[in-house]
Amino acid sequence: MTKLSNAQIAWRAAQDIHDGAYVNLGIGFPEMVAKFQPPGRQAVFHTENGVLGFGEAPAPGEEDWDLINAGKKAITLKPGAAFFHHADSFAMVRGGHLDVAILGAYEVAETGDLANWSTGPKGVPAVGGAMDLVHGAKRVAVITDHVTKTGAPKLVERCTLPLTGVGCVTRVYTSLAVIDIEGGRLVLREKLPSMSFDELQAVTGAKLHLDGPVSDLIVPEV
């Protein structure tokens, strides 16, 4: 079965970010979204450790390790950047000042619950800023493969893993579809044209609802 690559999922998520939006991208895969801003649009990227308005990674050898993002990767500054301390940074997060936060997920429930920080009691637990981000940004979106590596659905009726937040996710961009979460239901907005509704439902762990037309999810090679 054909599906979108991670880069293509990131590309699709980037199309919904408006010019001038304040955006926080989770560590790892979500960071890829920054590369796909549509021409003519410029988002302002926030990193929890206290920078607003940062740009791409510096060239190798040009890193300044006092200038990093939440993933501890070296970054650069764009004109109009600002530094601030951690309490101010999370005031931005918790206070609803970010337009969108994009995170990865282990599981997303039809209730909007998100599990993305812990796979269970084994090992060293680490949460970082995820629990703050899901309750702060005006819009909390998830990008993820539609199913796990073993083929199990990641969109489910109820999360089984430890929760990051309750009722916080409003849109999920997957390798197969774009799905809104509204009123405790998964509402299908876009799906790969090569796939039938029933095929998509079969790999989704909760009922998919329709509310208006479903568009084709068409993403360029990126």
Added chain:
Amino acid sequence: MTKLSNAQIAWRAAQDIHDGAYVNLGIGFPEMVAKFQPPGRQAVFHTENGVLGFGEAPAPGEEDWDLINAGKKAITLKPGAAFFHHADSFAMVRGGHLDVAILGAYEVAETGDLANWSTGPKGVPAVGGAMDLVHGAKRVAVITDHVTKTGAPKLVERCTLPLTGVGCVTRVYTSLAVIDIEGGRLVLREKLPSMSFDELQAVTGAKLHLDGPVSDLIVPEV
């Protein structure tokens, strides 16, 4: 009966401020304390509206009205000054970072209760930062005439006027004496040598206790 002038009360209070202390002086009479820092000692003065390390008033005509204190009087800066916003300013106050706050009083009770913001329900109430200061500074001291203009005691068993704070005052510098408040009792530390203990007790509205020697309150003409 001889008594200390306001300037002399301020002088006495200033003797207890150590070098390098962070100090907030209430609007009006308490501001006078700044003039009497002993030679060789330099306190750092805080004003609630967001300045640390300010100095004397500028010469008339030299005022910059963006550089004022909590009493809205023009001030100047000393080297090493800093500006900050109101929430940070009251974090300094409430967080226990000031070494001493010196305020005026309508009444001080033997419990340490202070009434200094309202004389009752008439007129327009206004509180400013007094209620924050009395619960923040490491040491909250009052400077005041020993009695009201009509001769009534200002040191009392229980305040009758609306409270500024409960159990907050630890030392009172009056026109007649220096009195500590310890364990719900007024403990006399210094009194004018011209006055007997009984004479002082007669103009004090709560019992004066002794705990160690009472020194002579001797203040130069200032």
Added chain:
Amino acid sequence: MDKRIASVEGAVADIPDGATVMIGGFGGSGAPIELIHALIGRFLATGSPKNLTVINNNAGNGHVGIAALIEQGMVRKMVCSFPRSADPRVFTEKYLSGEIELELVPQGTLAERIRAGGAGIPAFFTPTSFGTDLAKGKPVEVFEGRSYVMERWLKADFALLKAELGDFYGNLTYRMAARNFAPIMAMAAARTVVQVSRAVEPGTIDPEAVITPGIFVDTIVEVADPAQEEALNRAGAHYPEVTA
């Protein structure tokens, strides 16, 4: 991305009747006189906005700025810590006649409530005001043997602020003690409108020196050589001008 607007009139055009408006400034330092007067100008021309709730440390001085706003009858309620000033007559008369409501808040609690509103903290505990009339009716809790009062966040529909430099993305610096409430009010309002003495290109302000990051700012309008409220009052100014 460019948050500039050409005129103070445009900057205040959307404030509706009944809005809650935070206004920067402590006394005259930081008072956004031109924005306030533009709001009064709009009211004189259109009858709106009125029934405003205004949050400021004070309640106006003389007959300019917030005092003029009150004098025009545009303000239903003041939230402040110290509604007194060198010339507080405008507020005093309306307060004593029952035409304006007052919510009196200790200054540090006012600042912290505003910061909480901007930081997504709906309530917090403070020792300030415990045992006083201003704590009446508020929940009290004991932590480590000491009593604290629970206070709620304070938010606004609009903030009207004055800053020194503002870049087109809304990054701000202030001038000396005029900073006071502006950085926290910028956080706590749904829409933050700032008059800046100089609008500059992004990159002009050192990222280390930004006091209010642009994420908290919606609109900037350049007002070069802004009026200083204290100076206006010392010159006996009225807004609108009184003609003899």
Added chain:
Amino acid sequence: MDKRIASVEGAVADIPDGATVMIGGFGGSGAPIELIHALIGRFLATGSPKNLTVINNNAGNGHVGIAALIEQGMVRKMVCSFPRSADPRVFTEKYLSGEIELELVPQGTLAERIRAGGAGIPAFFTPTSFGTDLAKGKPVEVFEGRSYVMERWLKADFALLKAELGDFYGNLTYRMAARNFAPIMAMAAARTVVQVSRAVEPGTIDPEAVITPGIFVDTIVEVADPAQEEALNRAGAHYPEVTA
């Protein structure tokens, strides 16, 4: 008034066994390596301090800084949000063997608890962690229909921080994202000790540019050309040095 001390050894000499120590930095940016290593040096020479509770966003990386502190067995408990790093082995092994305790706190809650400690706010409500394992046992309250978790302030006996400029009164500036937790930790510790890359005369730092006012700082020590933890780790450094 002059808060300078001559050596990092002197700066950390008073930290006792069992102390709670906030250490600035996020990953390697802002990590006060020289202060931490001076503390380890003292422990190696005297056996103290030990049984420390360390508050930092992370739990060390490689074998320098906080990781080295943990490796020496000086730390009883870590309070952090993300005890993972490029090379987290030192913490991981001690955690899994039960030799070190972990209090895991969401990053924004960690920051806000520290700020609350510095600001005299014993408790506050946050939406963060509501309904999750990290909220278990904590009071919950509903405000305007939304549920919030009550969190308590966090204070420390000492803060060890790194800054860029520091004047003799303790006014500080930072370098880029190395600012992170330092300004709030400076507020929340009974004694704040700061290594500065350059100690300057009062008046050198523009009062508008001061990030941490000196009231929050007790001791500064100049460490010119300080080590950067990330650079040390990329070079495979150990503290103390491993001799083959």
